[in-house]
Amino acid sequence: MSHRTEGKPPPTAPERDCTPPPSRDDLLELARARFRVDGLFEMRELADALGVSRATVYRWAGNRxxxxxxxxxxxxxxxxxxxxxxxxxxxxxxxxxxxxxxxxxxxxxxxxxxxxxxxxxxxxxxxxxxxxxxxxxxxxxxxxxxxxxxxxxxxxxxxxxxxxxxxxxxxxxxxxxxxxxxxxxxxxxxxxxxxxxxxxxx
The missing domain is CATH 1.10.357 (Tetracycline Repressor; domain 2)
Incomplete structure (x- = not known):
């Protein structure tokens, strides 16, 4: 026995987030922006703003x-x-x-x-x-x-x-x-x- 589906839209896959993950370039740009405003920055703050771990920030940058x-x-x-x-x-x-x-x-x-x-x-x-x-x-x-x-x-x-x-x-x-x-x-x-x-x- 078949089920009728007339009038109903076909199921769609959930939308995928196409935003690329943060990169070292994003870290540099954010650090430049923070420096222009504050004259300094903290690595934890940069990591939190980018949504990555401090270990990732240090891997990209070396150190502050x-x-x-x-x-x-x-x-x-x-x-x-x-x-x-x-x-x-x-x-x-x-x-x-x-x-x-x-x-x-x-x-x-x-x-x-x-x-x-x-x-x-x-x-x-x-x-x-x-x-x-x-x-x-x-x-x-x-x-x-x-x-x-x-x-x-x-x-x-x-x-x-x-x-x-x-x-x-x-x-x-x-x-x-x-x-x-x-x-x-x-x-x-x-x-x-x-x-x-x-x-x-x-």
Whole structure:
């Protein structure tokens, strides 16, 4: 004996959630967003917001210091790229203008200032350690900028580019973070003046 089903819609399978699971890219984006607002973040908070375990967050990021390094490098790299786009001319004047725009923007970064105030020891370790990604990548980016000017024939460095790039980055750090490092007032314009004299001497 058959059952009549006329007039009734056929059974349908339950809808599947097509949202992809969280990934490392989602973690980085969330960490960047939290940093822009608070100047810091906690790994547990990121895990809870993404709906994953803390073990997963640590597997993706390594640890909070490494994740902070990636977030700060993203901010730093974007700022340097903006400074390069805004600067005009070529040779030493162009390089000095890039440096000036960059250090002023970093000095005026509200999220970075909040980070430095909330945890100065951690901030300096992440920002200025030669073992961290921020300083290492920034030195490499500055060296590439100097090399490009040299290859265009508009800049003739008197010392090797590795040393010059490292010196420029450390110069910026010394003045931008002087209030945290030595307790003295910040004066990024002095850093620009010193770099201008350094490059003109070449």
């Amino acid at each position: 210091e490494l994740l902070l390094g990636e977030v700060l490098w993203d901010l730093t790299g974007r700022t340097l790229a903006w400074a390069r786009d805004q600067a005009r001319g070529d040779g030493a004047p162009y390089l000095v203008e890039v440096f000036e725009r960059f250090v002023v923007a970093v000095d005026e970064s509200a999220p970075l200032r909040r980070f430095l105030l909330r945890d100065p020891e951690l901030a300096l370790r992440v920002l200025t350690s030669r073992h961290g990604v921020v300083q290492t990548r920034l030195v490499a980016a500055v060296r590439d900028m100097f090399r490009a000017a040299e290859e265009r024939g508009s800049f003739r460095p008197a010392i090797d580019l590795d040393t010059l790039a490292y010196a420029a980055v450390r110069l910026g750090e010394a003045f931008v973070y002087s209030d945290v490092i030595t307790g003295t007032d910040r004066d990024v314009r002095r850093a620009v003046d010193v770099l201008r004299l350094l490059l003109r001497g070449m």
